Amino acid sequence: MLRAAFRDAHGARLHGFALLVTLGDAPLAASLAADALDAGARDADDLRHPERAAAWLRGHVLRNVPRRSSRRDARAPDQRRSALASLGVDDATFDVLEQFSPVQRATLVAGEIEGLAPLDLELVLDAPPRAVRRRLAETRRRFLERRSAPARRTAAGGLGADAGPLEQRIRTIADQALSRRSP
Structure with missing residues (x-):
């Protein structure tokens, strides 16, 4: 019963x-998520705090992402784009995410989109606080620079007409973070 509740609470997200993190590799993502949920369900008694459990599960997924994928074929990019389009990832954002490593994508997703606390990001990334802060700031900066480069070529300022919900969410969070730093 506890295992089913654990899966219900964490499975979809x-x-x-x-x-x-897998850039839309649906079979790999399903396998990684299922493995993490199985491992988490076995340790559900130790993972009672929802945010810590979410961080632990994401760390498990990240640690098990293959460093290279040799099984991609000519159809894979379109299938991956389609899988991520269902999450609000437009083509331009996909192109930027494709340039990132799985660790960078995990940092962006867990830190900027899901809004995990720095302590939880340490668990996801298996890194000390200073490294997590640096990695998060660098990944945010690189995403915004690379994503806004095509927009600067086509229009001056603001989100491009093709900006998807994912990019809008990341930009909103980044803008809020930057405005808090300004005196």
């Missing part, structure tokens, strides 16, 4: 995280 964990699968979305895995899809983004």
Whole structure:
């Protein structure tokens, strides 16, 4: 019963995280999420706090992402784009995410989209606080620079007409973070 509740509480969002980290590789994302949920369900008694459990599960997914995928064929990019389009990832955002490593994508998704606390990001990334802060700031900056480069070529300022919900969410969070730093 506890295992079913654990899966219900974390399954859908964990699968979305895995899809983004694997850049839309649906079979791999499903496998990684299922493995993490199985491991988490076995340790559910130790993972009672929802945010810590979410972080632990994401860390498990990230640690098990293959470093290279040799099984991609000519159809894979379109299938991956389609899988991520269902999460609000437009083509331009996909192109930027494709340039990132799985760790960078995990940092962006867990830190900027899901809004995990720095302590929880340490668990996801298996890194100390200073490294997590640096990685989050660098990934945010690189995403915004790379994503806004095509927009600067086509229009001056603001989100492009093709900006998807994912990019809008990331930009909103980044803008809020930057405005808090300004005196």
